[in-house]
Amino acid sequence: MAAIWIAQETVDAAQGGDRQALESVLAGAQDQVHALARRILVDVEDAREATQEILILVLTKLSTFRGESAFSTWVYQIAVRYLVNAKKLRARDPGLTFEMFAADLENGLVADPPKAPDQDLLLNELRTSCTMAMLLCLTLDLRLAYVLGDIFELDHSEAATILEVTPAAFRKRLSRARSAVHAFTAQNCGLVNQSAPCSCPRRLPAAMASGRITLNDYPNSGEGADSFQAVKRRIGSVVDALKSYELFSAVPDHRCPDDIRHQLTEILSPNI
Incomplete structure (x- = not known):
């Protein structure tokens, strides 16, 4: 995940009301803000709404x-x-737990699944969607620590500052999140453990029947370059906890919808 990088002179100019600088600030922050919202909220529309609200806050608080x-x-x-x-976002949290997720994954597994049209694309969407949904099983404090520390790979001191906790508290949260994710994937994910009950091919028919995965609609995996088989090989080439790390690393970065920055600069720049 690329870091947010905006030159200080650009920030200074934006604080002075320069429209081009304001657009540069938004351009420099929008993808990372959206990626964070997608990882924390998972839902596409919730993340879109949150991204817009956060970018509005960035602009309106810029002078501070x-x-x-x-x-x-x-x-x-x-x-x-x-x-x-x-x-409003907290109210929409599904309250998912690893126990609930494990039970759901085992429901409707097909021992000898037929091959679907666009099989690799569908499996890739299922893999990505399932990996992102795992994050919802973490409590919000652990989810934030895991995303900032392991997915965004921020320096631990910076991540602690962002979360407004001590470095020791951040490390404890990250360790707990890692342990929970590793334990779940090692027991339940066929990509991490070939002996696990669930595998993407066995799970795909139920996911399609429920409407969770739809042919020609790939909102979670469509921006990625890796195929399902490539990710499977990559995960298979590493050991132990690195498998869950590779699983999450293979989720593509989700770029901010193109229209948000333009809408915000049009609406806000005259009033800043």
């Missing part, structure tokens, strides 16, 4: 940035505070 931290840290802090405190 004093350079006491990196600009990227400041943006992520705003994003995390919004994701933690937005009651």
Whole structure:
């Protein structure tokens, strides 16, 4: 995941109301903000709504940035505070647990599944969707630590600052999240453990029957370059906890919808 990087002179110009600089600030932050929202919320529309709200906050609070931290840290802090405190988003949290998810994965497995049209594309979407859904099984504090620490690979000191906790507290959260993810994937994911009851091919018929996976609709995997088989080989080439790391690393970065930045600069720049 590319870091948020915006030159200080651009930030300074944006704070002075320069429209082009404001657009550059949005361009530099939008994909990373959206990627964070997608990983934390998973739902496409929830993430879109959150991204727009967070970018509005970045613009309206821009005058308060004093350079006491990196600009990227400041943006992520705003994003995390919004994701933690937005009651309308918290109300939509499905309350998923690893136990519930494991039971769901075992429901409707097909021992000898027929090959579907566009099999590799469908399996890739199922793999990606399932991997993202696993994050919802983590409590929000652990989910944030896991996304910032292992998926975005931020420096632990920066991640602790973003979450407004001590480095020791961040490391404890990250360790707990890693342990939970590793334990679940080692027991339930066929890509990580070939002896696990669930595998993507066996799961695909039920996922399609329920409408969770649809032919020619790949919202979670469509931006990725890796095929299902390539990811399977990559996960198979590493050992132990690295398998779950590779599983999550293979989820593509989700770019911010093109229209959000343009809408925001049109609406907000005259009033900043």
